[in-house]
Amino acid sequence: MRALGEIAKFIGGEMHGDGSVSVARVVHPALAKDASDLALALSPKEASVLISAKVVNAVVSAGIENLSTPNQIVVSSPRLVLAKLTKLFERPVHLAPGIHPWTVIDPTARIGENVSIGPFCRIGPNSQVGDHCRLVSNVDIGAEVTIGDGTLVHAGVRIGDRCEIGSGVIIQPNAAIGGDGFSFVTREPGSVESVRKTGEVRNFNTEIIRIHSLGNVVIEDDVEIGAGTCIDRGTLGETRIGRGSKLDNLIQVGHNTVIGSNCLVVSQVGLGGISSICERVVIGGQSGLPDHVTVGNDAVIHARSGIVGPVEEKAAMIGIPAVPLRQFMDSEVKMRRLPNLIKDLQRQVVSLVEKVNSLLPPK
């Protein structure tokens, strides 16, 4: 329970009504049940719900105050309000303190202070888990893994041998970090190589030889990895996710790819191997990037784009194959105008034919 006055202060809002009232939850206005709920209504649409619902306490944007709600926190800059409120009312995953007796920790592993490690986890030899870490349950941590302080590893996460996980990292359920890279070679040039060279399949993959993955995955501080996301280890070197970057669910990161800091990668994106994604890059959902590609700082790749070559710094890319947004719009507009341009031409030609025929001597 937190007092409205305290909340107003924390989120930088102005208290109207009784600031001593305490609330237990933040809810959408439609879900507010009683005086212990704080409704959040930053948009006019939400505010309209506020009017009809029996809401006692609300956070509202300046300009859309609803006078009938008894206690209001009015915010003039709503941008960070949701982040602040959800931080204040965060409901961390439930986990008993200490190490559950039904967990297997190698005697050579070092476990920090104040950890919570649930049942059915395995921690391999010479691995280290930092202070205040939480491992929910069914977590598998291989040999020689290091995990920094305050990292949260949800149920079913797999972290392979020799991977390095930073501090303050959050890994959602069933993510797989450190699987082997998808790296194979044929004894002679194979079908894909012949298509690249000649446009036709002239060679055949009669034997597929495995390239083993000796490298690891490095995840820097404050990264978040989504549920079911798979990050393969490097062949010789490392696959790396830079400080503060956030990866959504079901993303594929190929071996030896390096993602810089503060990137945002939306769900189901596929990143090929041996690629370099620089800093603050945003990649929309379901986009695909090939192997050996570079994406410059601050590039924004729209959802469902198919990148086929290097992306420049600050480029906004879209389409399959992806091109800069301006070029995409221009060529879309150009193509869409073609049918009408042709109709115009047809009309003009018909009229010309008539005129010319009228000028020709009669047969």
Add this chain to the structure above:
Amino acid sequence: MRALGEIAKFIGGEMHGDGSVSVARVVHPALAKDASDLALALSPKEASVLISAKVVNAVVSAGIENLSTPNQIVVSSPRLVLAKLTKLFERPVHLAPGIHPWTVIDPTARIGENVSIGPFCRIGPNSQVGDHCRLVSNVDIGAEVTIGDGTLVHAGVRIGDRCEIGSGVIIQPNAAIGGDGFSFVTREPGSVESVRKTGEVRNFNTEIIRIHSLGNVVIEDDVEIGAGTCIDRGTLGETRIGRGSKLDNLIQVGHNTVIGSNCLVVSQVGLGGISSICERVVIGGQSGLPDHVTVGNDAVIHARSGIVGPVEEKAAMIGIPAVPLRQFMDSEVKMRRLPNLIKDLQRQVVSLVEKVNSLLPPK
């Protein structure tokens, strides 16, 4: 073992031959081994296999009976035959009754009657598991979770704190329900916002602030969730999958999205957050939907579509960006005709130039 006569009755077929013969398996005609197998041959192609193979018992469609098969069940309406036969011969997941001793159930959790709970499961405090539920193994159920009666949870499934699962639900292996939503905000307007506004990257995501997920996931009765599918919890409210809807493998459902009843969502579809999919919607494989979108009742979205705006009731959508099927076909046809239309014009213009030149006075 079931008698052919009994089977004929259950599937609404007519018994030809010896209805007292008992069979143990339903198989494709090519796989029928002996008199204990019942071959299913509803298509002419399958029936042709029937002729060559030594099949003793068969279910065949009316009109394609094969006189050489001794015992035949002839069905005039084959539509539901496969569903009925596979129900009759269902082979449920093997699981010992009772609760395996190597499972961790919080003393405050309530477990129903006649459950089967395999090893290495965790059930958190104040959670409830209904009667006749089956949890295969390595299942993680957080705190304050409710699961209705007769629900089947396969190995490796994760169900986060406070989620609600209905009755008769089936959750395939390694699905993750209740991961945190992918929800972040920058202190100042970021790169994506500047692209939306200006078409260019003018702002930079220098700091990424987390919006915590306080909500939950609600899965209504008779829903099926595919292997590896990830359903994120709501930010404040809930993410909801409606009664009877079926989700395939490796699907992403973003936070606060609501799917209505009796929807079919094929594998690898990505649903953004805060969206509303109404009832009986069908979404083809690998399609993508953005955040904040509404899809009307009975809409059919073709595989690999890229939805970019609201979809009307009963619309059939296709393409990237997706448009109504009719419009897609029209514009496809229109575009494909352009090269020939232009060739025609070129011919006409050439002929006109000749004619006009012949009319011009000689230089």
Add this chain to the structure above:
Amino acid sequence: MRALGEIAKFIGGEMHGDGSVSVARVVHPALAKDASDLALALSPKEASVLISAKVVNAVVSAGIENLSTPNQIVVSSPRLVLAKLTKLFERPVHLAPGIHPWTVIDPTARIGENVSIGPFCRIGPNSQVGDHCRLVSNVDIGAEVTIGDGTLVHAGVRIGDRCEIGSGVIIQPNAAIGGDGFSFVTREPGSVESVRKTGEVRNFNTEIIRIHSLGNVVIEDDVEIGAGTCIDRGTLGETRIGRGSKLDNLIQVGHNTVIGSNCLVVSQVGLGGISSICERVVIGGQSGLPDHVTVGNDAVIHARSGIVGPVEEKAAMIGIPAVPLRQFMDSEVKMRRLPNLIKDLQRQVVSLVEKVNSLLPPK
């Protein structure tokens, strides 16, 4: 530690310098730290790093030898060098020999010689695990499953009842093998059927009836299955992955689909059900194939293709909908030329109009 001379022999290279020096690791030239590291520099770009770094031992391609590196193994055919070197220096997953006491093995299961089975695994009744198999941890193996010799099953893998896994198979973390197929039927023809027939939604999926999956999954020898990949069991028969085929991460394989031998399927590909992928087929990342499709031997499908019909032997396919590469290039070129062709026509017509007007009698 291995001697350079021994390595030179194994990879078929020529030893320059001191072959008696022993190295512990193979690394990218930029990561070489001391005399125990062997730098791999097969490309001119890597060789340039070699010059600047203090590298003592290196493998280099013939023609780009760097005289300043004291000990060099010069290879004239670099194609298989990486595969050979990573085999020599392979770092297999760390796993204690024997069966961990905290694993549940049904008394009727048969376990081979020299296995390593980590904690929290379950092996169901009548299942068999071959000699030299490794199950890392948290692995779930159902009833009546067979696993051949020398197969490696990483953490969190699920193998459903009655599935058959060959010898020398590698299954990466959190793969799900043997989930139920996504197979449903409506009592009357449903919305998708009406769209196929009429282009419009005229029927509605008021009831969705489950078709149960009685079949299994068969994975032949030497197959590799990526992290998070989901392979559904057959409805009556089997879903099969052929000998030596390699599947990357997060792939969907629908029920009853058969993949031939030595195929390569890149991450996030979606394969529908009841399909037949022949031998040595390559499918690029994020491509999608519908149900009931056949792909001929040695076909190469580019990344992000949307296959909509049968693919011929040795075809190189690309695009959405996918067409042969040549056709794609031709029609791309044709379409891109249209705007300029039209401009030309416009110019000609304008000039014609002028000429014709000059010929017309003055009004």
